[in-house]
Amino acid sequence: xxxxxxxxxxxxxxxxxxxxxxxWMLVPLTMTLIFSFQRxxxxxxxxxxxxxxxxxxxxxxxxxxWPSVQATLFIVGGVLLITVMxxxxxxILLDQPMWGQGIVRILVIAPFFVMPTVSGLVWKNMFMDxxxxxxxxxxxxxxxxPIIWLSDASMAxxxxxxxxxxxxxxxxxxLTAIQSLDSEQIEAAEMDGASALSRFWxxxxxxxxxxxxxxxxxxxxxLLAIFAEIFVTxxxxxxxxxxxxxxxxxxxxxxxxxxxxxxGIYAVILANIFALFLMRIVGKNLDR
Amino acid sequence: MARxxxxxxxxxxxxxxxxxxxxxxxxxxxxxxxxxxxxxxxxADPPVWFFFDWTLENYRVVQERSNYSRFLWNSVIIAGGSxxxxxxxxxxAAWSMAFVPSRRTKDILLWxxxxxxxxxxxxLYPIYLIFIKLGLLDSRxxxxxxxxxxxxxxxxxMLYTYFKEIPGEILEAARMDGAGLRQEILYVLTPMAxxxxxSTMLLNIILAWNEAFWTLNLTAARAAPLTAFIASYSxxxxxxxxxxxxxxxxxxxxxxxxxxxxxxQLVRGLTFGAVK
Numbered sequence: 271x272x273x274x275x276x277x278x279x280x281x282x283x284x285x286x287x288x289x290x291x292x293x294w295m296l297v298p299l300t301m302t303l304i305f306s307f308q309r310x311x312x313x314x315x316x317x318x319x320x321x322x323x324x325x326x327x328x329x330x331x332x333x334x335x336w337p338s339v340q341a342t343l344f345i346v347g348g349v350l351l352i353t354v355m356x357x358x359x360x361x362i363l364l365d366q367p368m369w370g371q372g373i374v375r376i377l378v379i380a381p382f383f384v385m386p387t388v389s390g391l392v393w394k395n396m397f398m399d400x401x402x403x404x405x406x407x408x409x410x411x412x413x414x415x416p417i418i419w420l421s422d423a424s425m426a427x428x429x430x431x432x433x434x435x436x437x438x439x440x441x442x443x444x445l446t447a448i449q450s451l452d453s454e455q456i457e458a459a460e461m462d463g464a465s466a467l468s469r470f471w472x473x474x475x476x477x478x479x480x481x482x483x484x485x486x487x488x489x490x491x492x493l494l495a496i497f498a499e500i501f502v503t504x505x506x507x508x509x510x511x512x513x514x515x516x517x518x519x520x521x522x523x524x525x526x527x528x529x530x531x532x533x534g535i536y537a538v539i540l541a542n543i544f545a546l547f548l549m550r551i552v553g554k555n556l557d558r
Numbered sequence: 559m560a561r562x563x564x565x566x567x568x569x570x571x572x573x574x575x576x577x578x579x580x581x582x583x584x585x586x587x588x589x590x591x592x593x594x595x596x597x598x599x600x601x602a603d604p605p606v607w608f609f610f611d612w613t614l615e616n617y618r619v620v621q622e623r624s625n626y627s628r629f630l631w632n633s634v635i636i637a638g639g640s641x642x643x644x645x646x647x648x649x650x651a652a653w654s655m656a657f658v659p660s661r662r663t664k665d666i667l668l669w670x671x672x673x674x675x676x677x678x679x680x681x682l683y684p685i686y687l688i689f690i691k692l693g694l695l696d697s698r699x700x701x702x703x704x705x706x707x708x709x710x711x712x713x714x715x716m717l718y719t720y721f722k723e724i725p726g727e728i729l730e731a732a733r734m735d736g737a738g739l740r741q742e743i744l745y746v747l748t749p750m751a752x753x754x755x756x757s758t759m760l761l762n763i764i765l766a767w768n769e770a771f772w773t774l775n776l777t778a779a780r781a782a783p784l785t786a787f788i789a790s791y792s793x794x795x796x797x798x799x800x801x802x803x804x805x806x807x808x809x810x811x812x813x814x815x816x817x818x819x820x821x822x823q824l825v826r827g828l829t830f831g832a833v834k
Contacts, residue, residue, distance in 0.1 A: 276658055277658055277660075278656075279654075279739060280653075280657070280658035280660075281654070283601065283650035283651060283653060283654040284651045284654045284659075284666070285633070286647050286649075286650070286651070286716060287647050287648065287650075287651035287710065288666065289672070289704050290707060290710065291670055291673050291707070291710060293712065294673065294707040295676060297679070297684070297688075298681035298685055298688070299676070299681060299684075301681075301683075301684035301687070302680055302681055302683065302684055304657075305642035305683065305684075305760075313668075339647055343695075345686035351834065360578065362576070363574065363575055364575060366568075366570040366571040366575070367567075367568050367571065368568055368572040368575050369568070369572045370572065370576065371575075373579075374575045374576055374579040374673045375579075375580060375821070376818050376821075377579035377580060377583040378578070378582050378583070379817070379818075379821055380577050380582075380583050380586055380814060380817075381582060381583075381585070381586065381819035382817070382824075383764060383768070383810065383813045383814050384586065384810050384813075384814075384817075385767065385768040385769075385770060385784065385785050385788065385809060385810060385813070386768065386770040387770050387774075387783070387785045387786075387788040387789045388589075388788050388794075388809055388810055389585075390646060390790050391788060391789075391792060391796050391802060391806070392585055392589050392802070392803075392806055393585065393800060394792075395791075395796045395797060395802060396585075396589065396592065396797070396799050396802070397585065397804070400603040401798070402797070402799070404588065404605060407603045407604065407605060410603070411604070414572045430765065433781060434582070434585070437582065438766065439828065442821065442825055443825050443829060445827075446825045446831055446833055448823075455654070456724070480832075481833055484832050484833060485831050488828065491675055494677065494680060495677050495679065495771070497678075497679070497771045497774070498770035498771065498774060498789070501770075501789065502776060502788075502789050502791075502792040503792075509784075514677065514679045517679045517680070518679050519680075521679075521682055521683045522682065522683075522686070522775065527683050530682075530683065531683060534677070534679060534681070534682070534683075535680065535681035537677045537679055537680045538676065538677055538680040541675050541676075541677045541680075542672075542675065542759065544675075545671075545672055547666050547676035547728065548671075548675075549672060551832060552668070552671065552830050552831075552832050553664065553668050553831045554619075554662050555831065556667065556668075557602065
């Protein structure tokens with residue numbers, strides 16, 4: 271039983287974290303909310319009056335908006351599809367008995383530790399460069415014309431780079447989940463003559479369902495916010511301008527803070543929709 | 559009983575897994591190899607693999623031309639500083655929620671998590687403005703604070719899940735023996751909590767080292783860490799592959815090593831304890 275003294279001590283210990291996070295959340299968010307109702311151009315006259323919801327309507331009716339939503343959906347959807355499907359296969363593979371399992375796992379996980387600017391630039395220059403990139407060498411080796419990756423296949427290139435970064439995350443989490451599967455259950459199914467495919471479908475996949483959901487939700491939240499990979503490669507051109515990148519350009523590059531802030535509020539709402547689902551799952555876990 | 563597996567099957571598994579593992583690791587391997595080549599060898603077609611005159615020239619040039627060690631130092635200060643500051647706030651918070659839970663503990667934990675979901679771009683301008691007003695733009699101190707704040711929820715959550723695993727009976731026994739709050743923390747909890755604290759710190763160093771939104775947008779020349787240093791290679795300078803590779807290898811090597819040691823903790827930290 272906690273004593274009264276330890277209760278108040280506990281509250282005191284919790285206070286700094288709560289105050290810091292509360293400030294970190296409320297102060298800038300309130301400022302963004304206030305800016306979003308203003309015509310505010312820091313480099314061209316600063317504050318020019320309150321304009322109600324005009325920024326919100328202008329943001330969604332601008333010609334850049336829908337393409338950016340599309341680009342965001344493509345990147346998030348594409349990366350999720352690739353990382354979750356390959357992640358499941360890789361996790362099952364890595365769970366099999368083999369020699370040097372630990373080393374293979376290290377090789378597979380490594381890309382996750384590479385900083386985004388490095389992976390963006392290494393892929394862009396050393397692999398996807400149309401003249402000297404390794405992929406263009408490979409294409410020429412087979413007698414094909416090299417692809418100009420980041421302009422002709424810009425979306426696929428970005429999805430490839432980001433998937434390479436996030437595949438380790440999906441694999442690692444799904445592998446952890448598979449390893450918690452009772453091996454006797456699989457053995458029993460094996461002895462009952464269940465084929466590999468039906469073992470996968472009826473035992474492994476249902477067991478992984480929760481882990482897959484968590485991977486999807488967490489990755490979605492991070493993928494909606496990817497920035498550096500685009501910043502160092504296409505700078506948002508060739509149809510790769512995501513919602514995040516569009517807001518960044520409005521706010522810092524064209525310094526239309528009112529408009530960008532309205533976009534920021536949209537992004538906050540979007541992220542919160544996914545966050546709600548994630549928190550429900552994580553919250554359930556707390557009760558156990 | 560372990561599943562019996564034929565040697566043949568195991569060999570096949572091994573071959574496929576190593577093949578895929580090497581394929582995924584290849585861009586990193588290629589970067590490391592290229593960093594030891596000359597610029598001409600770096601773009602050679604057909605590519606040269608292992609048999610070339612290994613040189614450390616690129617590392618020397620990168621350091622001399624762009625003063626690499628200053629960026630490295632900024633990264634160390636920012637990642638290390640934000641981790642230490644964060645732990646000073648996170649340990650007491652996680653401790654109090656794990657051992658003296660109240661009715662609101664769950665709500666507070668979930669609310670903390672929700673602050674992590676806030677898209678950075680939504681608060682970019684306010685932070686930028688506050689930084690200008692306080693003179694924090696392009697300062698290591700400002701960046702340290704921001705990185706501490708964005709990772710604080712993960713630190714608290716991870717510590718919380720570790721602390722939760724310390725059995726409560728031990729605490730009760732200590733209290734029965736007349737241990738005060740101070741002794742309880744110092745002699746009973748701390749020794750049991752050290753592994754959890756260490757892995758939380760490692761994960762946080764990784765996250766802070768690789769953070770590339772705030773570090774790119776809030777720094778210029780003085781406080782720029784390695785993420786920003788590498789981003790400067792998005793200019794045509796990045797076409798000098800051997801130099802780019804040397805700079806990249808130096809930027810990722812410390813974290814690759816730390817990361818390999820903390821794979822397991824990574825899962826717990828990044829899923830907020832939902833997968834262990």
